[in-house]
Amino acid sequence: MNKKRTKIADISRGREDQLLEIPPGELSALPCPYEKGEGSAPVPAIPEQHKEKYDFSLDGVSALGLPKNPSPEEQDRLVEGFLSGLRKLLSKDDNWTFWQQLVLSLEACTHCQTCNDACPIYTASGKQEIYRPTYRAEVLRSIVNRYLKKSGRAFPKLMGCDIELNWTTVARLAELSFRCTMCRRCASWCPMGSDNGLITHELRKLFSQEMGIAAKELHAQGSVRQLEVGASTGLRPKAFKGIVEFMEEEIEAKTGRATKLPVDREGADILFLHNSGEFLSWLENPIAFAIILEAAGKSWTLSSELAGYEATNYGVWYDDVQFARVALKQIEVARKLGVKKIVVGECGHAHKALTVIADRILTGENNFPRESFLPLLEDLVCNEKIKLDPGKNDFPVVLHDPCNMVRLMGIVEPQRRIIRKICPKFREMEPHGVDNYCCGGGSGFAIMQSLNFPEWKSSVSGRMKMKQILDSFQDVIRPEINKYVCAPCSNCKGQIRDILAVHHAWEKCRIFYGGLAELVVNAMVDMKEPFITWEWR
Amino acid sequence: MGIAALVVFYSSAVFLVAASFFAFKKYLAAPVHLHWELYRGSSAYELSDWWTKKPRSLGNKLWTAGLDVLFLRDYYRRNRSFWYFLETFHLGIYSLILWHVWLFGRAAAGPVVAEPVGSLVWGHSAFALALVGSVGILVKRITDADMRAFYPPIHFVKWVFLILALGGGFYAVQFHFAGSMSGALAYVREQLAFNLAAKLHAPAATSAHLLLAAPWLVYFPFSHIMKLGFRYYHFFRWDDVPNVRGGLIEKKIGQALGKRVSWAAPHIQSGRTWAEVATQIPGETPGSETK
Numbered sequence: 001m002n003k004k005r006t007k008i009a010d011i012s013r014g015r016e017d018q019l020l021e022i023p024p025g026e027l028s029a030l031p032c033p034y035e036k037g038e039g040s041a042p043v044p045a046i047p048e049q050h051k052e053k054y055d056f057s058l059d060g061v062s063a064l065g066l067p068k069n070p071s072p073e074e075q076d077r078l079v080e081g082f083l084s085g086l087r088k089l090l091s092k093d094d095n096w097t098f099w100q101q102l103v104l105s106l107e108a109c110t111h112c113q114t115c116n117d118a119c120p121i122y123t124a125s126g127k128q129e130i131y132r133p134t135y136r137a138e139v140l141r142s143i144v145n146r147y148l149k150k151s152g153r154a155f156p157k158l159m160g161c162d163i164e165l166n167w168t169t170v171a172r173l174a175e176l177s178f179r180c181t182m183c184r185r186c187a188s189w190c191p192m193g194s195d196n197g198l199i200t201h202e203l204r205k206l207f208s209q210e211m212g213i214a215a216k217e218l219h220a221q222g223s224v225r226q227l228e229v230g231a232s233t234g235l236r237p238k239a240f241k242g243i244v245e246f247m248e249e250e251i252e253a254k255t256g257r258a259t260k261l262p263v264d265r266e267g268a269d270i271l272f273l274h275n276s277g278e279f280l281s282w283l284e285n286p287i288a289f290a291i292i293l294e295a296a297g298k299s300w301t302l303s304s305e306l307a308g309y310e311a312t313n314y315g316v317w318y319d320d321v322q323f324a325r326v327a328l329k330q331i332e333v334a335r336k337l338g339v340k341k342i343v344v345g346e347c348g349h350a351h352k353a354l355t356v357i358a359d360r361i362l363t364g365e366n367n368f369p370r371e372s373f374l375p376l377l378e379d380l381v382c383n384e385k386i387k388l389d390p391g392k393n394d395f396p397v398v399l400h401d402p403c404n405m406v407r408l409m410g411i412v413e414p415q416r417r418i419i420r421k422i423c424p425k426f427r428e429m430e431p432h433g434v435d436n437y438c439c440g441g442g443s444g445f446a447i448m449q450s451l452n453f454p455e456w457k458s459s460v461s462g463r464m465k466m467k468q469i470l471d472s473f474q475d476v477i478r479p480e481i482n483k484y485v486c487a488p489c490s491n492c493k494g495q496i497r498d499i500l501a502v503h504h505a506w507e508k509c510r511i512f513y514g515g516l517a518e519l520v521v522n523a524m525v526d527m528k529e530p531f532i533t534w535e536w537r
Numbered sequence: 538m539g540i541a542a543l544v545v546f547y548s549s550a551v552f553l554v555a556a557s558f559f560a561f562k563k564y565l566a567a568p569v570h571l572h573w574e575l576y577r578g579s580s581a582y583e584l585s586d587w588w589t590k591k592p593r594s595l596g597n598k599l600w601t602a603g604l605d606v607l608f609l610r611d612y613y614r615r616n617r618s619f620w621y622f623l624e625t626f627h628l629g630i631y632s633l634i635l636w637h638v639w640l641f642g643r644a645a646a647g648p649v650v651a652e653p654v655g656s657l658v659w660g661h662s663a664f665a666l667a668l669v670g671s672v673g674i675l676v677k678r679i680t681d682a683d684m685r686a687f688y689p690p691i692h693f694v695k696w697v698f699l700i701l702a703l704g705g706g707f708y709a710v711q712f713h714f715a716g717s718m719s720g721a722l723a724y725v726r727e728q729l730a731f732n733l734a735a736k737l738h739a740p741a742a743t744s745a746h747l748l749l750a751a752p753w754l755v756y757f758p759f760s761h762i763m764k765l766g767f768r769y770y771h772f773f774r775w776d777d778v779p780n781v782r783g784g785l786i787e788k789k790i791g792q793a794l795g796k797r798v799s800w801a802a803p804h805i806q807s808g809r810t811w812a813e814v815a816t817q818i819p820g821e822t823p824g825s826e827t828k
Binding site: 084096108134158161184188191193212228324358406408409410414433 | 564567568569570571572573574575576577578579580581582583584585586587588609611612615616619682683684686687688689690691692694761764779780781782786787790791793794796797798799800801802803804805811814815816818820
């Protein structure tokens, strides 16, 4: 394919034109029954009223809803703000949280482009230049070299940094920081350890912490809302308690046993922390965990305190300060309850945020024990502490690996041992484990619904996952057989729901999705009726 | 020529030592950072109470880092066609460095009477590996569109210059000293004795070699291979060391949390320490209970 090469310096030029327009037919192919291709553009045409108002100059997509034409004074102010933030990013004091990884990532890249083919967005998009993991990193590197280093100022062309920093550059770079799911598959591939996912993170941070620019679903409707009302979904403590009562009714209906779920039980062994999206969209998941924990006789509790029923921490994707605030709130709830540890439920980014990343902000009494639900569930299932009949899960099951659990945390085997124990028709996606592909909803994409961004994430960022799911079920692809994609992560589940829905995969192929706990409860001997009801939602 | 070569070479040598020192200092003095790991397989987080499990030993990490630096194993796994040239080049350079260490060591040890066995073959083999590798890398960088993408022009100049430096060394040994290692050793011994007359009237071939080699002494502290070594340092890869109460990591975190926040966005409410900013939510009265 002889494609026009988009250069680094092009990001500053031609504001009236899109830097990229993905031609129809360039997206990577999908297998049966989608082998004929969609034959349409990856994103629909932009409505006129949006075109006049918002900036679409990167690739015809807007994740941030940036204004199209700020005044010249405003443009100058924004460019100055960007440079000011960039200086802070490169300062040990201002950016102690990620200074070392950022500096090494900027300095270590040898431009070998080994990472490119690791990126599901770059490959699924038909290898569009600006979606290379190295493109945005190289733009940032060029700005640093040109505007903050003497050698770059003297010989910009020779040093490869003849880039112009203007509002066009800044606006496109802001959007470009939301064309990467921060799955860090590229970083894992990089022979030098340069982390382009981290560079995306640092860019988003610069925009948020210095310029107040962030995706509204992550900031205003995300971490800010979580700190104000208790959950990023807007779920308030009173409503949460109502949901718990409903869960008790459901459990009684499904098991025949009246159950009082533990809420705010002081001194319990475990505070179980769910993504609040589960309570609103997939209540069967917290119900399944409640059934398992009660059946196993565990000492556990939920919390109705502000931030105590919400595992998410969107700060991890764009803002260190918001990240720290949320993590400390969650720890505070556990401390006050006097539980022994926090166990994080099926939410990948919450696993990484609270267990791993927060490990370097917690001191003294805040340095509180936190771990994944997987060792606990593995113990209960594999050591037969609950009675299970694998025959009840007699349908094809494939496991999606959330990046945050596998590549970014090293939890690879417990989920497999559980599924092998209870699902006789389990198969793996290829590749899987630490080499998995992101679902396309990582780094907040799963919840971002602005303008035409949802179409882009379904057709481009989620495309590789759609292909993997279809590939794994090719031997049973006909619609007479129900199939289950197990996604033990709330955001992955949301993204997989969206890509399956866009492709009508339930109607065409009977591909369903859900969590891991649901599979366990579905196999429980005590359950009179199947727990998984195969009702699309 | 002689005095210019001397000034350039010794300045470069001093620069190498100073810049390497500051490069190490820069990373050794880096503040603790958030735990942002990558894993190649199962970790302690698969286990209950993971913070009680023993992390990897330093020896294990160093062994892995050493193998990676020596054999560039990730290039072998992920970019095989590039690795062939890259590894050939690096083996040649490592071998040349060792050969120079031997050259200076042997010259300092005493007069050389007999021709040292194998030393010329060693030097020429190292030169050949480095030359084949560097030419291969340059050709690949020029002909492969992906490898060319975003590659700063200065780096093409770098490879040409490197090939010239290698050629200069080969010329000095093979033609100026007529392939006689005892002759080369005698010359180095004279230089090490700091015989000023000999230094000021050095032959053109050796002076040219010094001039061509000097920039590489300046470049080395900034080279990518140095970065490859650094990536393993300071909990950057495979860090399963938990932050335990009262431990060294917790102490460092405490210091970092005492730094002042300067970020300008309104929700940050900067001007206070990280510990204050992280615990006082905008809109909340400091110290108030959450509702």
